[in-house]
Amino acid sequence: MPHMTDERVRAGMTREEDLSLLNEVSMKTAGVSHLEMCIQCGTCGGSCPVAADMDHTPRMLFAMLRAGMREEVLRSNTPWLCVSCYHCVVRCPQEVHIADVMYTLKGMAIHAKLYTDSTAPHFSQTFVGMVETFGRGYELGLATRHYLRHFPLRLPGMMPMGLGMISKGRMAITPKRIKHMDQLTKILDRAKELELTS
Amino acid sequence: MNKYLLYPGCSMDSSAKAYMESLNSIVEPLDLHLEEIEDWNCCGATEYLGINLIPAYSLIARNLALAAKQTDSTRTVVAPCSACYLNLAKADYYMQERPTLGAKVNEALAAGGLEYKAGMLDVRHLIDVLVYDVGLDAIRKAVTHPLSGLKVVPYMGCMLPRPDYQHRWSDHEHPTELDDLLRALGADVIDYPLTTSCCGGHMTQIGPETAFELIHRLVSDADERGAQMMVTVCPMCQMNIDAYQNEMNHFFGTDFHMPILFFTQLMGLAFGKEPGEVGIGVELVSSRNALAHIGVEVPVTQEPAAPRKKDEGLPMPRRWTKHEGKKEAVK
Numbered sequence: 304m305p306h307m308t309d310e311r312v313r314a315g316m317t318r319e320e321d322l323s324l325l326n327e328v329s330m331k332t333a334g335v336s337h338l339e340m341c342i343q344c345g346t347c348g349g350s351c352p353v354a355a356d357m358d359h360t361p362r363m364l365f366a367m368l369r370a371g372m373r374e375e376v377l378r379s380n381t382p383w384l385c386v387s388c389y390h391c392v393v394r395c396p397q398e399v400h401i402a403d404v405m406y407t408l409k410g411m412a413i414h415a416k417l418y419t420d421s422t423a424p425h426f427s428q429t430f431v432g433m434v435e436t437f438g439r440g441y442e443l444g445l446a447t448r449h450y451l452r453h454f455p456l457r458l459p460g461m462m463p464m465g466l467g468m469i470s471k472g473r474m475a476i477t478p479k480r481i482k483h484m485d486q487l488t489k490i491l492d493r494a495k496e497l498e499l500t501s
Numbered sequence: 502m503n504k505y506l507l508y509p510g511c512s513m514d515s516s517a518k519a520y521m522e523s524l525n526s527i528v529e530p531l532d533l534h535l536e537e538i539e540d541w542n543c544c545g546a547t548e549y550l551g552i553n554l555i556p557a558y559s560l561i562a563r564n565l566a567l568a569a570k571q572t573d574s575t576r577t578v579v580a581p582c583s584a585c586y587l588n589l590a591k592a593d594y595y596m597q598e599r600p601t602l603g604a605k606v607n608e609a610l611a612a613g614g615l616e617y618k619a620g621m622l623d624v625r626h627l628i629d630v631l632v633y634d635v636g637l638d639a640i641r642k643a644v645t646h647p648l649s650g651l652k653v654v655p656y657m658g659c660m661l662p663r664p665d666y667q668h669r670w671s672d673h674e675h676p677t678e679l680d681d682l683l684r685a686l687g688a689d690v691i692d693y694p695l696t697t698s699c700c701g702g703h704m705t706q707i708g709p710e711t712a713f714e715l716i717h718r719l720v721s722d723a724d725e726r727g728a729q730m731m732v733t734v735c736p737m738c739q740m741n742i743d744a745y746q747n748e749m750n751h752f753f754g755t756d757f758h759m760p761i762l763f764f765t766q767l768m769g770l771a772f773g774k775e776p777g778e779v780g781i782g783v784e785l786v787s788s789r790n791a792l793a794h795i796g797v798e799v800p801v802t803q804e805p806a807a808p809r810k811k812d813e814g815l816p817m818p819r820r821w822t823k824h825e826g827k828k829e830a831v832k
Contacts, residue, residue: 333554333602334595352699356711384708386715387547388699389663393673402664409551423707430548434560438542440511449706457709460751464744464785471783473516482540486613487563493612494559497605501555 324376325368332400332407340397341365347391347401357381361391361401364408377417382408383424422453435491438481443474503634504575505625506568507535510585510736511543516744517736519780520581523765524627526779530643530772531635535579538568544588547703558602559609561592566615568622581627581765583660583735590624594666626661628734628764629669632678637685645773647687651795654693654728655679656719656742656761658735662697673697679764683732686771691726695719700741713749716742720749720759729791731761739763743785760788770797 311320322339329338341362348360358379359367367376382405391401409427412418426449433441446465450458468474481487513521528535541564549557568578580586596603596619603619610616631640657679662670670676674697683690698719701712720742723731733739742761750757762784769779770792776799781788789799 331554333550333558333591334598352715353704353711356708382551384704384711386659386699386702386704388659388697388702390659390674390697390699392664403550406550407554410553413552426703426707427548427551430546431552434543434545434549440515440543440546442515446706453707454709460748464747467785468516468744471785473518473783475515479514481542483613486615487542487560490559490563490609490613490615491556494556494606494609495553497609498553498555501605 321371322369324371324373328368328404328407328411331411332403334400334403336404336407337397337399338365338368338404341369341399342397344396346394346396347399350390350394352388352390353384353386357384361405365399365404374417376408377412377415378419379408380419381405382412383418383420425449425452433478435488437478438484438487439479441475441478443469443476444478446474503532503630504534504536505577505579505630506571506575506622507537508541508544508564508568508578508580508585508589509537510580510582512582512736512740516740517582517763519783520736520739520763520765521780523763523769523774523779524581526769526774527765527772531631531639533630533635536571538564538571538578541567544585546584546588550588555602555605555609558592558595558606561588562596562606562610562617563613563615565589565593565622565624566610566617569617572622576621577623577625577630579625579627579630581734582737583626583658584737586624586626587660590666593619593622593624624667625669626734628661628678628682632682637681640682640768641685644686644771646771646795648683648767648771648795649687650689651767651791652689652691652727652729653683653732653767654691654723654726654730655683655696655764656693656723656731656733656738657696658733658738659697659699661734679732679734682764683767686767688767691728693723693726693728695722700735700738701745702737702741705741705745709748710752712741712745713752716745716749717753717755720746720757721755723759724757728759729794730788731759732764732767733761734764739784746786758786760784760786760791762788770795776800 329336343362345362348354348362354360359381364381385405387402389402413424418424429445429448433445545557545560549560580589596606607616657676662673662676665673680690699715701715704712739761766779766781776797781799792799
């Protein structure tokens with residue numbers, strides 16, 4: 304419940320505190336996120352190998368969630384740069400599931416179409432498309448589609464690597480499909496319905 | 502006899518096929534029995550989790566449900582890939598921590614006639630069962646060709662020791678399992694403080710500059726410490742450091758040549774297997790010179806390309822380099 308504490312009044316804060324965004328993100332995160340426990344110590348940002356390239360460190364992002372800054376949070380490149388190395392997660396004194404919160408924010412940004420750079424969302428979506436079609440990853444299909452779409456100029460420089468991978472048998476030309484694809488499709492379809500109602 | 506259910510993961514028969522071949526070569530000397538989970542599917546890597554929650558966990562849980570049906574003499578699932586290991590362990594853990602998630606995932610699984618009771622299986626990584634079940638003594642006994650003289654840095658990667666839901670590892674940031682195992686094989690193990698630093702994961706695909714920076718840190722530090730090769734336990738780490746090393750070199754104007762092999766490949770060599778049996782030769786940064794230090798001869802599979810007669814050839818698109826932006830700004 305939004306509320307006005309005496310402390311907020313004394314601090315000159317005239318608006319009621321609205322934690323609905325924080326709660327929404329917390330509820331949408333797998334496991335128990337502990338997000339509301341963040342004490343703003345900054346251990347996460349200090350542990351992050353890619354913090355230098357982020358719009359906001361995880362600590363800043365969590366303060367923004369608390370402040371209800373929905374659009375700014377979902378436009379931030381921070382979740383998309385997270386490499387899921389879990390350094391922050393094991394160091395966080397409050398046991399916030401930081402990497403999982405980042406996954407939640409990515410999903411919310413895709414849903415609200417509020418990302419600034421489409422490279423990462425498209426990559427995730429192309430990858431998932433392959434898995435939903437074949438039940439397995441398909442690297443050649445994923446790589447060609449993704450690079451043609453987002454890094455066409457990188458392709459000539461990468462040809463030797465791609466050809467090396469193919470000639471050494473490390474990248475299959477054709478995808479592999481699981482036997483019971485129909486079963487997997489039924490499971491994923493039902494899961495998507497459940498996602499919408501949750 | 503150690504019996505396990507095996508979840509190989511997609512990369513094991515493509516980019517990391519050397520890992521699979523070398524794993525197959527060590528099961529017999531170590532009396533390991535691995536039974537593949539029937540009709541397993543992709544775990545979604547780090548991509549599906551960022552799109553939809555319930556479908557992502559249902560995708561992972563289908564594998565756990567299939568494995569649970571196969572548990573007649575073991576309930577331990579072994580994954581050789583760190584990302585697969587983490588995803589399977591994570592689904593199992595969160596389905597218990599948040600029972601509503603478990604209930605929804607099971608509702609989705611029911612649409613395919615499956616169910617999974619979280620906590621029913623033990624999810625473990627390959628190196629975990631090798632070090633703690635098979636044991637270093639048994640591994641030492643199987644060594645016929647010690648790797649003495651081979652200077653290696655052990656690279657554990659990030660998704661294996663962290664977040665460590667089941668408290669399986671000696672440390673989250675400086676675990677020693679891989680060091681101990683390589684020492685048991687007789688290799689010269691060099692201390693490598695970056696052992697659990699990130700290789701960039703999927704950033705090679707979506708933010709190459711960030712990834713090149715991370716790969717550069719790992720490779721240059723290994724090189725400075727005098728390593729002849731890096732040794733990994735993860736297909737993603739192997740792929741990033743092996744296949745993107747050339748692009749990283751172009752980006753920074755460096756000339757590193759740091760091979761990276763799977764620990765199972767070195768185990769195979771130490772157990773007296775031929776390089777061809779353990780998938781050596783398919784890495785893009787050749788391990789030929791490094792392995793010459795221990796008297797292993799890797800047959801040349803490919804003739805080096807003939808040098809170009811003239812420097813000037815057909816106009817080609819320029820490669821992406823770190824200084825490109827600056828040069829263009831000067832123009």
